[in-house]
Amino acid sequence: MTAKKRVAVLISGRGSNLQALLEATQDAYEIALVVSNVPGAGGLERAQQAGVEAIALDHKPYGKNREAFERDLDALLVERNIEIIALAGFMRVLTPFFVNAWKHRLLNIHPSLLPKFPGTNTHARALEAGESEHGCTVHLVVEEVDSGQILGQARMPILASDTPETLAERVLTLEHELYPRCLAEYARGLN
Numbered sequence: 318m319t320a321k322k323r324v325a326v327l328i329s330g331r332g333s334n335l336q337a338l339l340e341a342t343q344d345a346y347e348i349a350l351v352v353s354n355v356p357g358a359g360g361l362e363r364a365q366q367a368g369v370e371a372i373a374l375d376h377k378p379y380g381k382n383r384e385a386f387e388r389d390l391d392a393l394l395v396e397r398n399i400e401i402i403a404l405a406g407f408m409r410v411l412t413p414f415f416v417n418a419w420k421h422r423l424l425n426i427h428p429s430l431l432p433k434f435p436g437t438n439t440h441a442r443a444l445e446a447g448e449s450e451h452g453c454t455v456h457l458v459v460e461e462v463d464s465g466q467i468l469g470q471a472r473m474p475i476l477a478s479d480t481p482e483t484l485a486e487r488v489l490t491l492e493h494e495l496y497p498r499c500l501a502e503y504a505r506g507l508n
């Protein structure tokens with residue numbers, strides 16, 4: 318059997334997708350590191366409870382210099398021999414430096430059926446647009462936000478009674494199933 322791929326999960330908040338990635342039993346990957354750009358993010362505690370190294374790298378001291386933040390993040394990931402990065406609610410737009418340094422090894426989960434509704438407020442926008450279905454997408458990250466190669470999607474019908482909140486809740490359940498599956502498939506296919 319080939320070795321499990323070493324995955325770093327980057328977060329900014331509660332980390333429910335991180336939790337799903339930690340809990341899924343996988344022969345293809347191991348979560349080796351969790352980094353949050355927000356100190357005190359709930360996901361850091363989830364990582365610690367799972368026995369995974371959890372580091373806060375606050376972006377604020379870097380001010381407007383996004384690349385300087387990313388260079389330190391990159392150095393940390395390289396030092397820990399990370400092979401794949403999974404963004405899971407990481408609320409920073411990445412510069413070309415980082416995206417290109419991790420090309421084909423950088424995944425994200427987005428709460429819409431891309432290419433529909435890139436960006437924020439996806440659930441409210443899906444409702445406003447009168448969509449009949451909604452869902453989530455795991456994709457590779459490229460320079461243009463939310464537009465890399467799609468690795469997998471999960472979909473569900475939108476009900477007449479739905480609000481942005483009920484959609485968010487049901488999509489999140491789909492995310493928790495989709496992300497571990499797509500990450501494992503991708504890790505298996507990576508040399």
Ligand code: GRF
Binds near residue numbers: 332405426428489492
């Ligand atoms: C999820 O909806 C994900 O699709 C989006 O940010 C949210 C993160 O939630 N990118 P969590 O921190 O994983 O609970």
